[in-house]
Amino acid sequence: MPCLLIDALDAPRGWDRATVVHARSPEIFEALGLEGRLLAQGVRTRAARFQSDGEVLGELNFGASGSRYGFDIGLSEEVTESVLTDFLESEGGTVTRLTRLIGLVRGDDAATATLERDGERREVVVPWVVGCDGVRSAVREAAGIEFPGAETKAKWAVFDATIEGWQNEYDVVFPHLDVPPVILSPLPGRRWRVYLRPTSDTSDLVAEAGEVIRRYQPGVAFAEIENPTRFQCHSRVAARYRSGRLLLAGDADHACTPEEGHGMNTGLQDAFNLGWKLALVYRGTAGVGLLDTYEAERRPVAERVVSSGAAVEIAQAMTDAVERAERDADIRRTYADPDLAHHEAAAAAEIDRSYPRSRAVAGDDGSEVGPGRLLPDTGNVEPVDGDPRPLHELTHRRGHTLIVLRGPQAETGRVGKLVTELEGLSGAVVDAVFGFCTRPGGPPVGRIDESVAAQLGVVGVTVLGVRPDRYIGVRDDSGDPGAVRAYLDALVS
Ligand SMILES: Cc1cc2nc3c(=O)[nH]c(=O)nc-3n(C[C@H](O)[C@H](O)[C@H](O)COP(=O)(O)OP(=O)(O)OC[C@H]3O[C@@H](n4cnc5c(N)ncnc54)[C@H](O)[C@@H]3O)c2cc1C
Structure with missing residues (x-):
């Protein structure tokens, strides 16, 4: 399909976005011949080790997922975005930058978009519009699609750093389920993306995260600190994924906590689901009804991601001693049981999403290798x-x-x-x-x-x-x- 791809920014945003790439995403990149660049530039992260009150509760081994990529990749989203942009350009496409959508009018057979660049406006008439324009999506607004949900009450904070005196692995995520919770997520170059739930709006982020990790390794200290920032999260899913000729994908459709690292990964899968369907409709091979299967397949996935992230957020921020003890016992049980651990790993990798009842598959026969299931990796x-x-x-x-x-x-x-x-x-x-x-x-x-x-x-x-x-x-x-x-x-x- 020919497409005009616009972005209001002059370059990919370099900070405060995804660093965790789950296994299903390199599978998608592999289908485009791009997995090598992700693997070469990112850190292969093999597990998440949950800790609380100075003790290890259990370890989620990403290799238990069943994907041939038995690890997460720690990589800044701007690198992931540029791998895709380079691919687009190698296919003859381009991102038209510094160009903002400021108006959108729907017709029966086309949409008219008003674009602004350098103060100049022009109108383009296009058969389809896909709004991949983030949480504040202008396309969603023009389509009149509601975005119900709520803001997370407590703020989040994030910064990047190295850790002096670190004696532990560099290829493991370390969620410290303490008060306040602190999560260390690996980045290339032995750096860490540090997330925390600050205790107040004015607390010293680096000091309070440092105090928590020193409960586990006395003597360590954050260094080469970049961008300590507070941010607000939302839990929202768009009421519809399509209205006539206007479609939504990515954060325009769903906003979730960064807790489990699913926002970008889920958005990539949305686009991979929509792309081939839209191409068939655009060429006139398939009827418009095929596009309804996009929402039918992907919206329940977003609802699951958003509600699971919200539940983890609540569990992580518990301060009551009894509740915390119950939570910790639950985590110990889960990761000690190989079946439960496998299910957790497959869910984290996003390879357990399935669409057995979709109209774009022929009948659910209930089998593991059946309609609506991902074709498994084989010998x-x-x-x-x-x-x-x-x-x-x-x-x-x-x-x-x-x-x-x-x-x-x-x-x-x-x-x-x-x-x-x-x-x-x-x-x-x-x-x-x-x-x-x-x-x-x-x-x-x-x-x-x-x-x-x-x-x-x-x-x-x-x-x-x-x-x-x-x-x-x-x-x-x-x-x-x-x-x-x-x-x-x-x-x-
Ligand atoms: C701190 C943090 C950590 C995160 N960590 C992870 C993680 O580890 N793993 C994960 O999967 N997800 C993570 N996420 C979520 C992830 O960053 C988002 O889900 C992802 O960036 C969404 O991509 P998107 O392309 O849908 O939207 P965006 O990244 O918001 O991109 C929207 C684009 O649309 C453009 N745009 C907007 N409006 C217009 C307009 N009117 N005209 C033209 N262009 C427009 C913008 O310039 C922008 O380039 C994290 C988020 C945060 C905040």
Whole structure:
């Protein structure tokens, strides 16, 4: 899609934004071939170690999430933003800077935007507007979409620093659940982003955070301190994600505490969900109804993120001794239990979001590798033309990928025929079709290990229709291409 991308600023904002990149975000960057730059520039953060009253309560090991990125990446949001901007430019796009949206009028088939740059105004007429314009979104206002919720009562504060005398790891987040709570989050260069809930509007932020961390390591001190700042958080979710031709994404849709590091990560997933759908509608391949699945899929995710962040914020700021003891016991129990720890890690990594009841997937069959679920990471498969690689790498494309898999109990010959039939569906929605057998087959069918077939629950012949965001749109275990055809027809209707 051609697009005019405007920003009122002259450069990415350099401070007071995201530093925690969760595992699902490098997965998205990988689909665009960009993960290397994030990994090269950020700190691989392997765990969060919760501490309270001088003791370690437990550790959330990010490797337990199940993502191939078993870590968070500590990286300033301006770097993440510039990786994306460079990609846009390499694709022939650009960010038109110092340009502000000051008016927006909706029509039935287009919207008229008034833009201002250097005091000069111009009008542009566009078929769609996506407001990625933050918490105070002008697009949301023009669309008349409400943004219900509340401000967090207690203020937050943040600064960057190194820590002199630090004897602990540099690749672990350290939430100190003391009074006041202090969270240390790793940055490149052995620096820390330090968050705290200050005790008053005038307290010395560096002194009170230092006092807490010295309860754990006497003698340490903050140094090379940058930008001690107080800030206010909101817990809000937009009532709608679309009004006619106006769509919202990112903080324009949801505002949450930085507590669990989900704001930017959730916004990236919003955009990844919306992009392919909007492209199909823009080209006239799909009906406008497909865009309603964006809100249906992503708004519940935002509600969950916002309410979970608010609950953690309350728990973290507890001062009553009995409540604090109960909270600490709960944290100890959670991280000592491998199942609970896995669920926590998958939620933190954002790889547990699913859309089983969405209209953009075909029917929830309840299976782990079923419609509306993220295609899991697998061992290598062997395509007929190309090197062995994990299954998900075949789905890095702008359209759907259809994958036919034959398990140990299927008839020979069935897969090749099905691949040929499904290739007939390639076009505006489907980019590629692959076939794999657990036994040697020959073109057009590659090889899949029995362990991968078992992981995907493939016994006979299974077709997976994988969306461009790597979610499974359709799963059929009958060996009949009819279900896939019906899914694709419904998607564009
Ligand atoms: C201290 C702090 C720490 C955080 N830590 C994390 C973290 O670790 N992980 C995480 O995932 N999230 C974190 N967040 C949240 C994260 O920073 C935001 O969710 C993210 O920046 C939202 O991105 P966005 O593009 O939606 O909005 P923004 O970053 O607000 O960008 C909006 C853009 O729109 C432009 N704009 C606005 N109005 C107009 C207009 N009328 N015309 C033209 N341009 C306009 C602005 O110039 C800006 O460039 C943190 C937030 C804070 C405050």
